[in-house]
Amino acid sequence: MTVLTTLVVLVSVYAAFAVSASAGLGGSLLMVPTLALFLGSKEGVALAALLLASNNVMKIVAYRETLPFRKASVIVALIVFGAALGSSVLIRAPEIAVTIAIIVMFAASVLAEQLRVERLRAGFAPFLAFVSGASSGFSGTSGPLKGVAIRNLDLDRRHFVGAASLASFAGDATKTAIFADAQLLGRTSVLIALAAVPLMALGTWTGSTINRKAGERTFATLFWTVMAGYSVRLVILIA
Numbered sequence: 001m002t003v004l005t006t007l008v009v010l011v012s013v014y015a016a017f018a019v020s021a022s023a024g025l026g027g028s029l030l031m032v033p034t035l036a037l038f039l040g041s042k043e044g045v046a047l048a049a050l051l052l053a054s055n056n057v058m059k060i061v062a063y064r065e066t067l068p069f070r071k072a073s074v075i076v077a078l079i080v081f082g083a084a085l086g087s088s089v090l091i092r093a094p095e096i097a098v099t100i101a102i103i104v105m106f107a108a109s110v111l112a113e114q115l116r117v118e119r120l121r122a123g124f125a126p127f128l129a130f131v132s133g134a135s136s137g138f139s140g141t142s143g144p145l146k147g148v149a150i151r152n153l154d155l156d157r158r159h160f161v162g163a164a165s166l167a168s169f170a171g172d173a174t175k176t177a178i179f180a181d182a183q184l185l186g187r188t189s190v191l192i193a194l195a196a197v198p199l200m201a202l203g204t205w206t207g208s209t210i211n212r213k214a215g216e217r218t219f220a221t222l223f224w225t226v227m228a229g230y231s232v233r234l235v236i237l238i239a
Contacts, residue, residue, distance in 0.1 A: 009038055009192060014199040017055050021062065021207020022214075024150070024164030027052050028141035036140070039189065045140035046179035047189040049172045051196055056169035058204040063162040071153050072163040076170045078126055079133035079146065083171040086137020087178040125152040133171050137178075142171070161211055 012034040020027030028048060036044030060067065132145035150163050179185065 005038060006192070006195075009034060010195060010199060013051060013192075013196050014203050016052075017200055017203025018206040018210075020052070020055060020168075021059055021161070021204045022210040023207075024161035025142075025147050025168060027055065027168075028136070032140035039186075042184050043186055043189055046176070046182075046184035047192065048140050049175040049179055050185065050189070050193055051200075053169055053172035053176050054193075054197075055200045055204065056165050056172060058200050059161070059165035059208075060169060062204050062208045063158065063165055066158040066162040067166060068153070068155060068159050068163050069166070071155070071159075072150070072166055074126060075129040075149055075153070075163070076167045078129040079136075079142075079167050079171045080174050082130040082133020082135075083137045083174045084133075084178065086134035086139075087175050088137075125149045128152075129167070136171055137175055146171075157211060157214070 012030055016027040016029075016031040016034075019030060031048045031051065032045060034044075035048050038044070039047060126149075128145040128149035132142035132149060135145065136142035146167060147164070150160060150167060153160075153163060155163055
């Protein structure tokens with residue numbers, strides 16, 4: 001990688017950390033395509049998992065007073081199970097079939113929220129968590145489903161980011177362990193990971209500050225902007 005390419009990658013990594021710390025998720029939306037472009041798909045996904053897992057440790061520290069362990073426990077467990085399955089087994093499945101399923105489930109979840117079908121929304125959450133983990137395992141990103149699943153817990157914005165940080169860390173750590181065992185991380189990935197360490201702290205501080213100063217309406221707008229970004233990316237993959 002050239003110096004210019006490395007700088008582009010690191011800027012994208014910082015932006016991903018900031019978005020993730022402010023909205024609770026969305027880091028993979030920026031990071032996975034960038035790393036896959038410059039490192040190749042498999043190594044890019046593996047490095048993204050390592051960086052996001054490490055960054056989520058900082059997010060957990062930043063939001064340590066608003067971590068809803070009890071409320072998020074089922075979601076976290078299902079995401080871990082899905083991520084493990086996706087990383088080791090579902091990588092062989094046709095990606096377009098999973099992508100279509102994600103879009104359908106996302107649309108159904110948004111409709112349920114808009115219609116305020118509380119029982120339906122709550123029933124969706126565990127399934128969405130599992131599918132998001134599986135999707136993340138073989139594509140590098142959970143898409144919009146993890147965010148919708150956690151939003152169904154009806155948390156305020158600080159507790160939402162806390163729950164998302166717990167869930168993301170658990171899923172990314174699971175993927176990192178599996179990818180490391182498969183030796184997908186090369187020398188370049190290790191060097192980028194080391195260079196990204198100070199960016200994790202800076203990105204987390206930036207995102208946490210944005211979240212703290214934002215109102216509930218602003219946070220909701222940010223959340224659905226990230227969700228729309230995920231959906232656009234999924235449509236591009238199908239096309």
